[in-house]
Amino acid sequence: MTGRAQHDPIDVDARRSAFDGALVGLALLSSDGNTVVVANPALHALLARPSGSLDGAPSTDLAAGPSSLHSGIRVWRRADGVEIDVRVRRSGDTLVVEAVDPDEAAHSEANRDAMADAGLGEWRWDRASGYVTLSHRAARILGQPPGRSVTWGVLRPFLIEPERVALLVEQAVTSLEPYRFETRLAIEGRGVVVQVSGQALTDENGAFTGMVGVVQDITTRIETRSELQAHDHRLRAATAVARLGIFEWHMLDDHAVWENDRMFEIFGHAPEDGTIGKTDFLNGILHPEDRASVRKAISAALREDRDLHISGRIRRKSDGAWRTIDMAGRFERDAPDRLPRRLIGVVADVTDRRLAEERQTLLIRELHHRVKNTLATVQAIVGSTARTATDIDSFYEAFVGRIKSLAHTHSVLTEATWQTASLTGLLLNELRPYAEVAEAGGEDGRVVLEGAPIDLPSDIAVPIGMAIHELTTNAAKYGALSNRTGRVTVAWDLEPGGPAGTLRLTWRETGGPPVQPPRRQGFGSRLLQRVLITQVQAEVTTDYAPDGFSLTMRAPLPKRNASLNPLA
CATH class of the missing domain: 3.30.450.20 (PAS domain)
Known part of the structure; x- marks a missing residue:
């Protein structure tokens, strides 16, 4: 078959x-x-x-x-x-x-190299067996053999924060929602930062069966981010100490970003006021006289691709005050031959510094002027003292006294930064060594001072101080202070007129020896004529009455130069 x-x-x-x-x-x-x-x-x-x-x-x-x-x-x-x-x-x-x-198509063999290049490694955890299956990349990141090789119990000791990770995973299992977190590992003695993404898996009945996800080594990224943050903190600390405002100006949409609170302080803006773009800055905030130079500087920096440096006056919004600022910045370009896309820079409020520089210049000029006047005064003292002295001892005594008076007045002015000298202080300095002084109408002293406090500007403090010295010296030698019964009364007030009012001062002596008019013009008379009338433009009236000498002076006070005041 x-x-x-x-x-x-x-x-x-x-x-x-x-x-x-x-x-x-x-x-x-x-x-x-x-x-x-x-x-x-x-x-x-x-x-x-x-x-x-x-x-x-x-x-x-x-x-x-x-x-x-x-x-x-x-x-x-x-x-x-x-x-x-x-x-x-x-x-x-x-x-x-x-x-x-489509998801399976995207997860082709050809994509595995790309995932590895991106530092991504795949993992899968099976609940029934407890094993984690690691791709080759995931295994290298976690320092474990690839494949179905480890359990959660093996991985847990490598975690720096195992409790936090366990809680996050538990929440993901409960919610069955995708999750992502960053955590630190200690692998082979070095710190590693990983980002873990995962998704819970369920069977056809919705029961939890495991998890799948990816792990990525982000250590370099975190270190770079930390260094950038540290650099940013150092920069902000430096600018805070230097009181610099930091800003960015985005050119395409003319939008400014103010990076710190100092920018708002400089421009007098509250946060709800927002910031200022180029158009508002040039047309509304910047002083009209400075706009042309600022536009020119911006154009030159753009054309020549160099740093921008500008200076100008801005009107502060909070109080309307004009403030002087210095601004420096650099334009950022995507390519050398392309237009810049933004300007990054700093702003400093230099108003106080500029005022201080101006005051210093004025003080130097004032010093030169005072030195010139002082030398002329010393020259006059030498000549006049020599002509009136009878011998070398009398010359020395008179000359030294007058120089000391001059030095004291200059000392008072120097302490006040060449601003003012107290009239009361000048009188007390000269009269107190000779007799008791009663101020404001007192009757206990041989010297009475009557008048409100007046500060003499430096322009007239020196000549008036010299005049007080001469009047005091004459009273001590020949007048009311040369005996035990004489009295000197000095009264003053401020009258209207002149740039800052007119000082009216009266010097009156009583109770001294009988007075006789001088036979010749001494130094005192020359001083009153040459210094008070010439330098102070004062009106001087003298009276040599037998019962006591008197002098009345009316001197216009010059306006104070506020720029010389360091506290202004």
């Missing part, structure tokens, strides 16, 4: 039925791979082709080239020309083809 034929008809029919009824696409190629011998209905449906149309068709109708017929995720074409991702499994001349989910 002969055996059954090699291909039993029943067996062939069964195979054909299984071939046609398969849920995945099946195709049998010719031995050279160029022709589709037969394809099942599932493959025709996948490629949107009429049933049987692929049988005997060239294999190029399936894919662009022979490589697309090899195993892997490939790109094939449907009948309408649309390209689709399919998974091909080839065994000899037989192809098994099925559609691929």
Whole structure:
């Protein structure tokens, strides 16, 4: 009895039925791979082709080239020309083809290198077994062998904050929501910062079965970020100490960003007022006289690609005061030949510094003027004292006394930064050594001073101080202070008139020896004529009545120069 034929008809029919009824696409190629011998209905449906149309068709109708017929995720074409991702499994001349989910297509073998280059490693944790499966990249990041190799218990000791990580994972399991966190590891004695992303997995009944995700080594990124933050903190500390405002001006939309509170202080803005763009700055905030020079400086910095340095006056919003600022910055360009996109710079309020520099210049000029006047006064003292002295001792006594008076007046002015000298102080300095002084109408002293406090500007303090010295010296030698019964009364007030009022001062002596008019003009008379009248433009009246000498002086007070006041 002969055996059954090699291909039993029943067996062939069964195979054909299984071939046609398969849920995945099946195709049998010719031995050279160029022709589709037969394809099942599932493959025709996948490629949107009429049933049987692929049988005997060239294999190029399936894919662009022979490589697309090899195993892997490939790109094939449907009948309408649309390209689709399919998974091909080839065994000899037989192809098994099925559609691929877009996520699966993106997760192709070709993408693994890209993920590795990005520092991303994949992991999967199976709840039932407790094992974590690590890709090669994930294994290198975590310092573990790749594959299904470790458990959570093995990984936990490497975590710096295991409790926090466990809590985050527990919350993700409860919510079944994707999660992401950063944490630190200690691997082989070095610190590593990783970013972990994951998603809980469930079965068809919604029960939690495990997790999948990726891990990324972000140590370098964190270190760079920390260094940038430290640099930013150092910069902000330095600018705070230097009281500098930091800003950015974005040129395309004319929008400014003020980086610190000092910018708001300089411009007198509250945070709710917002910032100032270039248009508002040039047309509304900047002083009209400074706008042309500032525009010119900006144009030059743009044209020559150099740092911007400008100075100008701005009106502060909070109080309307004009303030002087210095601004420095640099334009940032995307490329050397392109227009800059923003200006980064600093602003300093230099108003007080500029005023101090102006005061210093004025003080130097004032000093030169005072030295010149002082030398002229000393020259006059020397000449007049020499002409009136009878011997060297009398010359020395008179000369030294007058120089001391001059020095005292200058000392008072110097202590007041060349501003003012108290009239009362000048009188007390000269009169107190000779007699008791009663101020404001007192009767106990031989010297009475009556008048409100008046500060003499430096322009007239020196000559008036010299005049007081001469009047006191004459009273001590020949007048009311030369005996035990004489009295000196000095009264003054401020009358209207002149730039800052007119000083009216009266010197009156009583109770001294009988007075006789001088036979010749001594130094005192010359001083009153030469210094008071010439330098102070004062009106001086003298009376040599027998019962006592008197003098009345009316001197216009010059206006004080506020720029010389260091406290202004």
